[in-house]
Amino acid sequence: MHMIDSITALGARAINLVRGMGQAGIMLWGALVQVPRVKKGTPLLIKQIYVVGVQSMIIVVVSGLFIGMVLALQGYTILVDFGTEQSLGPLVALSLLRELGPVVTALLFAGRAGSALTAELGLMKSTEQLSSLEMMAVDPLRQVIAPRFWAGLISMPLLSLMFVAVGVYGGYLVGVSWKGIDDGAFWSILQAAVEWRQDIVNCLIKSVVFAWVVTWISLYRGYHSTPNPEGISRATTQTVVQSSLAVLALDFLLTALMFG
Amino acid sequence: MQLSWDEREWNHSSRATLQKSDANFKIPVQDFQTDSDMSQEQTALVEVNNLRFSRGSRVIYDDISLKIPKGKVTAIMGPSGIGKTTLLKLIGGQLTPDKGEVLFDGQNIHKLSRNALFEARKRMSMLFQSGALFTDMNVFDNVAFALREHSELPEAIIRRIVLMKLQAVGLRGAAQLMPSELSGGMQRRAALARAIALEPEMVLYDEPFTGQDPISMGVLVKLIKDLSDALSLTSVVVSHDVSEVLSIADYVYVIAEQRIIAHGTPQQLRQSDNPQLRQFIDGEPDGPVPFHFPADAYKEELLGAHD
Numbered sequence: 281m282h283m284i285d286s287i288t289a290l291g292a293r294a295i296n297l298v299r300g301m302g303q304a305g306i307m308l309w310g311a312l313v314q315v316p317r318v319k320k321g322t323p324l325l326i327k328q329i330y331v332v333g334v335q336s337m338i339i340v341v342v343s344g345l346f347i348g349m350v351l352a353l354q355g356y357t358i359l360v361d362f363g364t365e366q367s368l369g370p371l372v373a374l375s376l377l378r379e380l381g382p383v384v385t386a387l388l389f390a391g392r393a394g395s396a397l398t399a400e401l402g403l404m405k406s407t408e409q410l411s412s413l414e415m416m417a418v419d420p421l422r423q424v425i426a427p428r429f430w431a432g433l434i435s436m437p438l439l440s441l442m443f444v445a446v447g448v449y450g451g452y453l454v455g456v457s458w459k460g461i462d463d464g465a466f467w468s469i470l471q472a473a474v475e476w477r478q479d480i481v482n483c484l485i486k487s488v489v490f491a492w493v494v495t496w497i498s499l500y501r502g503y504h505s506t507p508n509p510e511g512i513s514r515a516t517t518q519t520v521v522q523s524s525l526a527v528l529a530l531d532f533l534l535t536a537l538m539f540g
Numbered sequence: 541m542q543l544s545w546d547e548r549e550w551n552h553s554s555r556a557t558l559q560k561s562d563a564n565f566k567i568p569v570q571d572f573q574t575d576s577d578m579s580q581e582q583t584a585l586v587e588v589n590n591l592r593f594s595r596g597s598r599v600i601y602d603d604i605s606l607k608i609p610k611g612k613v614t615a616i617m618g619p620s621g622i623g624k625t626t627l628l629k630l631i632g633g634q635l636t637p638d639k640g641e642v643l644f645d646g647q648n649i650h651k652l653s654r655n656a657l658f659e660a661r662k663r664m665s666m667l668f669q670s671g672a673l674f675t676d677m678n679v680f681d682n683v684a685f686a687l688r689e690h691s692e693l694p695e696a697i698i699r700r701i702v703l704m705k706l707q708a709v710g711l712r713g714a715a716q717l718m719p720s721e722l723s724g725g726m727q728r729r730a731a732l733a734r735a736i737a738l739e740p741e742m743v744l745y746d747e748p749f750t751g752q753d754p755i756s757m758g759v760l761v762k763l764i765k766d767l768s769d770a771l772s773l774t775s776v777v778v779s780h781d782v783s784e785v786l787s788i789a790d791y792v793y794v795i796a797e798q799r800i801i802a803h804g805t806p807q808q809l810r811q812s813d814n815p816q817l818r819q820f821i822d823g824e825p826d827g828p829v830p831f832h833f834p835a836d837a838y839k840e841e842l843l844g845a846h847d
Contacts, residue, residue: 320689403675412672415632415665416686416738417658 304500311425311499324427332393332428332495333435337442339392340385344376344443347384348450351375355451356459365461369470372451373444377479378539381444383531386490389436390523394498397428398519401502402512410503425499432495433488440487482538489530494523584643585610585742585774586631591640593623593630600626602798603640608742613768613775615789617782618796619820619829624778625669627795628744631776632666633657662690666744671731673719679706680715683734690738705733709763725756732763742774743767749781757781761788782821786810794820796829 351372359365404410404424413420448470455461474480498519505515586608593601600623608614618624629635631642633649642649644660652660665686673682683702687693693701706712709729719727728748735743745764749757765788768775779785785792786806793803794817802809802817809817819827835841 407670407675408668408672409674411629411634412666412668412674414634415661416689417661418686418689419658 300500300504303504304496307421307425307500307503308429308496310419310421311429314422314426317422321427324423325430328427328431329435332397332431333439336389336392336435336439339388340439340443341446343384343388344381344446345450347380347443348372348376348447349454351380351447352451352454356455356461360459365455365459366465366469368451368455368461369448369466370473372455373448373470373474374479376444376447377474377483379531379535381440381447381483382486382490383527385436385440385443385487386494386527387524389432389439389491390494390498390520390527393432393435394494394519394523395516397432397495397498398502398505398516399512401499402505402507402515405503405505406507406509406512425503428499429495432498433491436491436494437484437487440483444483478538482534485538486531486534489534490527493526493530497523497526583610584608585645586776587643588627588631589641589643591630591637591642593626593635593637599798601637601795604795604798604800605640606793606800606803608774608776609791610741610774611768611772612790613764613777613788615777615779615785615792617778617780617785617792617794617820620780622795622798624780624795625746628666628746628776628778631744632661632664662738663740664742664744665735665738665740667728667731667735667746667748669747669750671719671724671727673727673731673734675719678716678718679711679722679730679733682719682730683737685734686738701737702733705737706730708736708767709733710759723756725752725759728752728756728760729763732760732767736767736771736773739771740773742776745775745777745779747779748777749779749784757784764788782823796820 352368355368355371356365359367359371401410401424410420410424413423452466456463456466501515501519501522505511584607588604588606588608591601591604592599606616616624616627626635630637631644631649633642633652636650641651644664647656647660649657649660673679674685677685680702683705684698687698687701691698703712703715706715709732711726711730711733714722714726714730719730722730748760748764752760761784764775764777767773777785777789786809789806791803792806792809793800794809795801796816802812802814804812809821812818812821816828818824819829825831
């Protein structure tokens, strides 16, 4: 009996998972497959880019600075033993571009913007604002979901680049200003090591993929949350947990494809 | 007036057994419609025919039919938790029934394409229980929202319309406030202004009086009545506030136990001797609608062995 129960439970989870993915797909399809409305859509999009992107800038920039500094300090202590501390530039820049930039930005974005999106949508649902749009003959997918999705997709790659730039500067501060590596050597070796296609484009590809996944999960969790306080808090937690896991798993996959 | 109600059937002990033993047991519907009512029957804007709706395994409505006449205030009353809001959502096409149909001006709402449904929804509007104002816009923009979405009117005209609607609900002075700065009653009034912004033919009111202090309640009662008279709106009021509803409704349907247990004019309902209806109107704690949630026998649960 216990055996059958657990098999049933397993089956139910699988069905729920597939159903959830189906619902999420339908939601995104409904939001994106629309004739774009330039005049009415643009202000909505700009507002969301402000909320989702601009308001996440502080945490991204500050984290980037510290992560760059820590990276440089750790790198320096190891490299200096071999007398190769001048390679600090490429070490910091490549770590940030290839991995830490997109990944940490996505994790921060999930915590800062993703959870806010979920909570906002959950609240809009529980206060019947979404129903109210429906009854006013306005499609909530178009009015609410689409601008937020595009805003996430546009903001996150830009945030990642900012993270990397500030991180490199943090590395410069530690390596050159503090530890006394030669200024010219730091930049010239860095510049020689970083490739446009291999490093910068891959960084952007990763962060677009992460942006898609994190924003999608956040919007889905909010749009399909149980419309009460417990439901919203559960949905917010799920957003952060699932986005983070998805980002880390996808990062491994993408790294394997790009550099493997 | 024919009363087919048999009071003896509703004595407490037999109630449960009756329902169990006879699956087809139907609560007799009191039909108050007299011949004179029939002759002057108005054209119905909304017709609900043999509607059945369930959530999971729980049946919310089992075969209900009702008519909402044009230009009148129709009230739908019933205890909490029986899905009165659900009925409004079924009428608005946000939920789909298992069986039966909802006709809005002759069109089956649930058979319409999305575009046609949106066109139909432009002719109706709904006042949500919470007001459902958009929290990121001020009162003015909330009221202007539907106008900006659905009309090509220039901003100067939209401004005048919005101010007129706000004046009608007494909130012109609050146009620049955010919804969070309004009291509950004011939020509902602002939402009412938004609901009538596009001059709909029908307004669905979801529990408009719940949680209001006596003054806001009086204001809302007056507004609903005045709006429906002045604009000859068709109003559907879903509520369990008996005295307020009976004071403004032209016709009342009472729902309980998944079906309509009585309908008639407020006058007729007040005089009814249907015990279930009386309990509801007089607010008795126990009666045909039992005080206790269904449970096993009390004694056995207290004294019986657990396993």
